[in-house]
């Protein structure tokens with residue numbers, strides 16, 4: 001599957017940059033292309049110049065809202081992010097059209113952090129514009145939810161997230177939810193942490209996008225998971241997970257000679273990888289709420305057997321009894337079994353509900369504050385009503 005990836009704001013831009021690196025890796029290691037174009041859109045010129053891999057010309061690193069924000073961002077006001085995105089939407093849509101191999105693109109993926117200003121405000125607006133312009137291709141969103149500490153310290157965080165989520169839900173074909181808090185590892189410094197988190201967010205897309213683009217017979221599975229399967233799976237709220245388990249256990253050489261034992265070990269490894277994928281989902285949710293799901297098993301060709309594929313299917317079916325499940329096998333990896341899982345068409349997402357209910361009370365607080373501020377302003381105006389003005 002080939003994507004055009006467009007990142008909005010700092011978070012979105014950095015993740016789009018990570019996708020550009022994923023494409024380099026696919027080209028270098030596997031000789032295939034999975035990203036037909038990578039773009040970053042921001043109101044902040046400094047953030048755009050901090051990217052590493054996205055082409056550095058103004059048609060790939062797109063500055064919007066130049067006059068309104070003077071290149072310094074929108075300071076977490078996502079209404080302003082939405083406004084400048086609306087004004088400059090054509091600039092972005094025109095840039096996408098210049099993608100050289102645009103006609104090969106299967107879908108769009110737009111990325112942003114929900115809690116900021118630019119990305120949070122712009123992603124739904126541009127999703128709508130792109131859908132209007134390119135009606136035949138699905139438009140997916142990848143939305144990054146804030147860290148717990150951001151929710152605790154900045155009240156705008158929850159409100160922005162709620163508004164962003166409600167907006168994308170009404171336009172995007174599917175929304176892949178990624179919760180930053182799920183990726184926190186205490187031992188990383190924050191800066192490295194974000195870079196590491198971004199790499200972890202993007203990793204599950206590697207096999208998923210590559211599997212259907214392989215040209216060599218030895219890398220084509222018995223059941224290929226291609227763009228069609230992914231498009232059929234992705235609808236509404238979606239989460240993803242990725243798990244990996246190493247095959248060769250050093251110190252157990254007997255496993256190589258005793259085949260019956262080896263086979264059960266492989267199945268066990270596959271289940272272990274799927275377990276990891278499901279316990280490390282990009283957002284905590286109940287798999288039973290999924291209406292659609294997919295899994296991709298990547299393993300060395302000789303380790304791939306129908307038992308393993310079937311066991312994984314049964315395992316996932318138990319957890320997602322109502323879901324239509326699609327699957328594929330990908331004979332690729334050396335020495336590891338890895339499993340990528342997507343759960344889609346989720347009919348309940350606790351965290352989204354939490355943002356909606358929490359910000360309902362925030363809206364009242366904002367209204368009250370506005371009324372108070374207007375009241376105070378009127379008192380000041382009242383006091384100065386007899387003073388002459390120079391204008």
Ligand SMILES: Nc1nc2c(ncn2[C@@H]2O[C@H](COP(=O)(O)OP(=O)(O)OP(=O)(O)O)[C@@H](O)[C@H]2O)c(=O)[nH]1
Pocket residue numbers: 008009010011012014015043044073074075076077112113114115116117118119120144145146147150180194195197198
């Ligand atoms: N995973 C991840 N999250 C990030 C990154 N950068 C920022 N975030 C998260 O994104 C949210 C803030 O959004 P930003 O992208 O910084 O904001 P913006 O869209 O640039 O908007 P303004 O700066 O307000 O104009 C916060 O919840 C951050 O934790 C990143 O590189 N990776």
Ligand SMILES: [Mg+2]
Pocket residue numbers: 009010044047073074116118
């Ligand atoms: Mg910013």
